[in-house]
Amino acid sequence: MSRRVSLTIMNDRLRYLYKRYCENRCTTAEREEFLALLQLGKGDENLHSLLDETWNAQHDDQSEVLTGQQLEHVVQRIMDEPQPKRPFWRRWHLGLAATIVGVIIGCYFLHLSQESPIENEQTLVQVDDVLPGDNRAVLVLEDGRKVDLEQAIIGELTQIDGIKAHKTEEGLIVFSAGEHEDISALKRPRQNTITTPRGGEFKIKLPDGSIAFLNASSSLSFPSRFSPDERRVELVGEAYFEVANKRKGGQLHPPFIVHTVHQEVKVLGTAFNVQAYPDQKANYTTLVNGAVKVSTYQSATDRSEQILKPGQQAIVESKGSSISIKKIDLEEVLAWKDGYFLFTNEPLRGIMEKVSRWYDVEVQYEGDVQDLRFFGIYARTKSLRSLLENIEQTKKIRFDILSNDSGKEERRIIVKAYRK
Known part of the structure; x- marks a missing residue:
């Protein structure tokens, strides 16, 4: 920011x-x-x-x-x-001070409708609080086996095509070839998919040494071993990548390609973020360092390509083939990866989409409030009620956290304009 x-x-x-x-x-x-x-x-x-x-x-x-x-x-x-003191937070290294940690730094709303005050309504079924998301994911192997990565014990989890998957003490899932494994005879590597639920995130090291950090409600499909010509993965949702560009012997890896529904991102070695949720109107690719090429593929004749520079973001609309480029605040884009929410004059609907995915809640609006804009910073390790109460202190918006009294496990946030 x-x-x-x-x-x-x-x-x-x-x-x-x-x-x-x-x-x-x-x-x-x-x-x-x-x-x-x-x-x-x-x-x-x-x-x-x-x-x-x-x-x-x-x-x-x-x-x-x-x-x-x-x-x-x-x-x-x-x-x-x-x-x-605020005893939480994983890292804070992007230029904002420690005094901000865990604190909503302010909310500033635009286009707030002026309505006459009414009495507060009382909700019938209220939830005390909703805990934040955590490191949760499931690894689905091509043969149908599933591994709950949150519950998996430290050590080797499985072997696929000579590639070992093991969990480190830090919770990182690492895919690596055994020292004496011969995988040259394998005709086709098997596809594996790691999926994070709503309220989950996870980090893995791919077979080539690249790091992928998945945000909530995301999935990444990748082979047990990459081909000699390319390293291709498929993403739904959001992930941050740190791509390895050299093998252990010093040889360059082939290009690394991230495939989403509307685009391809091609790199050699770099760090970048891709956001491609199905319910969004566009895919967003943000380059941290190095260089990437973003391509669309509506058809063979309707195709666009753009090369990004660090600090730029490519936007690919879901109903078009063009690519727009803009300068972007890396701190805001990467905030989720570093354990916090950071909003800069963002519409309330966009903010609540992120809150919904991280806290695994549905959002319901009462009144014309979705286009209200505010900014703020808040630790993702804090509970939902704590976050909402901080926003409510602006006297511009208020929230009710509800549960379904029918026995089904469902949690909703009711978003309303503030009433005195």
Whole structure:
């Protein structure tokens, strides 16, 4: 997320929080949010101008004017205050500060409809909470055998065409050839599929040494051994790839190809993210480093190709063959992989799609709220209710978490405009 863009979106929110902070009226969540915004904008002239403006509005009966150095001192002093510990999170290495960890940094809605306040409705069947997703996946072998990877014990799981699959202590599933295995006589490698459910994610090392990290509600099909000419996998859903480009002996691998319903992504060695959920209107390929070629294949005569540079995203619409390219915030695209949600002025419907997949819940809307936009950051390791309560503090939207009282296991989120 660009700091300048973030501050442009958050100015009104930051003014409000600073005023509350000066009056010693911040709630715990508001204080954490304010500290996170300060950390994001540290050293930014726009932040200092905003604080200066708010300070003067708060002290218009005094002649004191803060200098830039004094403002910097104010910001640093506030940020240095003790903060509540948040004992979670896998990694945080993409430039945002640790003060943000697990905290929704702010919500800013656009196009909010103005409706008269009504009394809160009471839900009949409410759920206390919904836990976040976890490392869960099933490996389906070509012969029909299924391996529950979450429950699998550490060590060797199975052998397929001379390729061993084993689980490491870190939970990684590794496919590798045995030192003395002769697989040259095998005519056709068998296809295997790893599938993550809603509320699951998983990381595997493919037979060539490439890493694939699957997001929730995704599947990846791959052979037990790759052919000499290409390394082809098929993806439904979302996955992040770190592609190996050389064999152990130093020889280059053949091209690595990710096939989805609407596109192919061809690489040698690189890191990239592909999002291709069936219920979305487009496929999205984002390049982190290296180079990839994105191709469509509506027909032999209706085909497009584009080569991406790092920091670019290719968008392939489901009903067309053209490829559009745009610069993208890698931090936002890769947030899921690093254990958090990161939204930048995103429509509520897009946010709730991600929430639905990760927490394995259905979403139902009441009223015209799907196009409300907000941004925020939140750890995926936190519970659903904690996330929704943080969003509700904006006083723009509210949620009810329901279960089905018919005996079927079903959980729903009812999304409504906020009512006083």
